[in-house]
Amino acid sequence: MHKMALPSLAALAFTGAAMADAQIDLGDNQRVTRLFAYPNNCHVICFRDWTLEQTVEHYLTQSVRRDGHANAHVQVSRHGDRLQATISEVPATYAEPLRKLLDSGELAYEGARQLNKDGKWSYDWYLFLPLGMALQNRRSIELLHFPPDYSLTQAQDxxxxxxxxxxxxxxxxxxxxxxxxxxxxxxxxxxxxxxPASAGDALKDTYSYFKDYQLRMVSEMALPHASKPLPMVAFGAPVRSWIQQQYGPQVGVLGLVNISPQPGSEVPVLGSNHPSAIWYAADKDSHGGNQDEADAAGLKMMGQDLTAACWQAGMGRNQQADAKSTLKACSNKWQVTQKKQTCELFFRTVRQFTPEQAAAKCNSGVVKRSLMELRRPVEGVQNL
Known part of the structure; x- marks a missing residue:
């Protein structure tokens, strides 16, 4: 689980607002229940036997911690049939992005309800909004396919x-x-x-039901301030195809495009492999049992993934950075000048080698030949 430690003072200054108490009317019991996927992990016995109020407090506390508000306290109270959240020691404007998220969630709920009405909802699916993430001190946006069920039912994170x-x-x-x-x-x-993680193909027919939700979320999250769009990474083939369908430009792995979620706006979007694709690319069973070919495919993808993460980090740190120049520098770093480090990181993190074993492997003749082709595209795994 990610540790919810605190940002630097510079990051806190990003809000530019004095600390106060923020209050938000969350809605009636029925609305809060559906938007917070309550109960999150119950069949007959609850994994966490929380009330609705405790569940909301849990997710809002994750948000305030990830926004860097160490002294913030979240309290959810009930007034008749309505629930209200009071968050202390946060900017007075803190409730606004939460309100926008929940309002967007209503669009997701309507899409899911229609999906079920049309007989396309599965018994083991749960409507799950992106709860618990930073609401104000965001640095970049990640566009992904769907959350795995255990993030909700087990981790509630x-x-x-x-x-x-x-x-x-x-x-x-x-x-x-x-x-x-x-x-x-x-x-x-x-x-x-x-x-379930294996549900990717089954979800293909669901996207159109959530179009209003999708477009509103991209607009509101990528453009928190009109003059400062946040960089976005589009992970995996379904997501990159969605970008093309909704906004026009075709984006491949390490392809860089701009989209316009609102008239006159431009958000830089970098295409990337799905973060989990490397496990398939580097599986020797995907290469007829040939370990060397599996290693070579994994190395190529590792170079691409490190490059994409480098671009995301660079653009998130410096909102004035040039997207093309940043990508060029990152590609040069991980696929040319530091490709041996790319190799060692692959063997350490994917193959679980020790640092010494990884260094020795990356000095071997077979792997050195693979490093010469690090910039070539990875074949056969682009549909993840």
């Missing part, structure tokens, strides 16, 4: 998954402190459905 954990690690390799990665990982899933 949208940022707890093998996918997000791996990408957070890649961000740290690119200079982002481990305590800061959550600020870079504000996620929008084109299918806001917590589902």
């Amino acid at each position: 949208y940022l707890r998954s093998n996918t997000t954990d791996r990408w957070a690690e890649l961000l740290t390799f690119n200079g982002v402190e481990a305590s800061q990665t959550a600020a870079y990982q504000t996620i929008i899933d084109i299918a806001p459905i917590a589902a």
